[in-house]
Amino acid sequence: MVKNRLFVAACALFALAASCGGSTAPGSDLGGGSNPATETYAASLGVNISAMTKLSDALYVQDLVAGSGGVAASGHSISVTYTGWLSNGTQFDSNVGKAAFSFTLGAQQVIDGWDQGLVGMRVGGTRLLAIGSALAYGTAGRQPAIPSNATLVFKVQLLSVQ
Numbered sequence: 229m230v231k232n233r234l235f236v237a238a239c240a241l242f243a244l245a246a247s248c249g250g251s252t253a254p255g256s257d258l259g260g261g262s263n264p265a266t267e268t269y270a271a272s273l274g275v276n277i278s279a280m281t282k283l284s285d286a287l288y289v290q291d292l293v294a295g296s297g298g299v300a301a302s303g304h305s306i307s308v309t310y311t312g313w314l315s316n317g318t319q320f321d322s323n324v325g326k327a328a329f330s331f332t333l334g335a336q337q338v339i340d341g342w343d344q345g346l347v348g349m350r351v352g353g354t355r356l357l358a359i360g361s362a363l364a365y366g367t368a369g370r371q372p373a374i375p376s377n378a379t380l381v382f383k384v385q386l387l388s389v390q
Contacts (some may be wrong), residue, residue: 261366262379264288264358270317273381275358287358289345295353298389300346302334312380315387320373324340328387339364341380349386357382 251324269275280288300306307330311322323329333346341359349355361377362368369376373387 239246261286261361262377264360264379267315267358267379269315269358269381270313272317273313273315275315275356275381277358280356280358283344284363286362287341287345288358290356291349291353292356292383293352293354293385295350295386297351297386298347300333300351300386300389302343302347303332305330305332305390306346308384309387310382310384312382314374315379315381339380342382346384346386349384351386351389354383354385357384 247279254286255349265277265282267277276290277288280290282288307328309324309326309328312321313319334343336343339359341357341363344363345359346355347359357380359380359382361369361379365374365377366379367376370377374380
């Protein structure tokens with residue numbers, strides 16, 4: 229399925245399953261999934277949930293750099309650089325220093341936490357995302373790098389919007 233595109237593009241070394249699974253609508257019951265608000269984060273990640281904006285039970289965002297360019301909206305093609313970590317500080321993915329990753333926002337080409345959490349970002353901005361498993365890889369995870377019901381942390385820089 230196209231939900232795996234983000235992970236496939238950045239982590240070609242991992243063999244991924246064909247379905248994303250575990251995704252739910254914003255604000256819905258997490259159904260046993262992880263909750264970013266109750267997670268313990270490695271200090272190195274700089275996550276302070278109380279300073280972040282809650283978009284749903286499974287999604288918190290914080291603009292580290294506001295940016296001043298075009299605004300990302302659903303249906304727009306965007307290009308980003310990013311790094312992803314587990315809440316314990318283990319980095320599982322990054323394209324920093326490599327080619328930008330491009331996708332259509334809101335087209336289910338990436339995990340739901342990205343499709344929802346990057347809306348409204350401005351080009352030149354950097355956003356921190358804390359994503360519960362219901363909007364990431366759910367109960368299946370993405371073995372071996374992402375365990376079942378994992379909360380994910382991403383730092384995303386928006387490079388362009390078209």
